[in-house]
Amino acid sequence: MSELDEVLHRPARLQIVAVLAKVDDIEFATLRDIVAVSDSVLSKHLSSLVDAGYAKLSKAKQDGRQRTWAALTRKGKRAFASHMRALAELVEQAEAAIADELATE
């Protein structure tokens, strides 16, 4: 049985990690548009993910402006996969319980 991850409990944070899991790295503004959150909300969640060792940030100059890039770490990938399995198991168990209940009626 997989375990739910406290760091990934918040919906926006889970969405950020879901995107990071499918790219090598992504620019801050692109990630913000895809997750549909404000700059400050994204900054806050990315800081929490970095603190947990789940994400890493880097800065690179582009068109004369400093831009932030985010990527998932190996630890973050493992945590995300485990959290997703735990969520799926939780839903499957609930569905199995409902099916059992209907069968016994």
Add this chain to the structure above:
Amino acid sequence: MNPEEARAALDDVRAVKSRLTERTRWPLWRHLLYGLVMTMVSAAPAFDLWLQAALLIAAVALVPVIVWIDRRHFGMFVSGYQGSRTKWALLASIGVALAGMFAMLVLPLEPPEPTLLAIVLGVFGGSTALSMWWERLYRADLANEEPR
């Protein structure tokens, strides 16, 4: 967390992946660029040592250029190795390049031999087509992938 919250969290992940799917469309020129790199590597053995070295150096130098272009134009970089079904497109593409390279090594080809041109065009077309197939698989995986 209760099952309803878990279901909502999974729905949120599906929704954001769907939005990512909309953003991950690479134009034809980007696939042609990939085809060019694979063709340069594949065709190198047909030429003399200096041209071989020049082609291989140019191909290796093009890789960071492609990464830079992807980051600048699309705001993200997605490498070829993304697991799931995309690995079949990647393996097929490597297979096409290696087959082309093998043909260059074993067939007595001298530029501008028509067979050489046919192999080069075949590798270029095949690699470009496989890059486009890779994109389709990647986007399909994003849309349908379930937790494992």
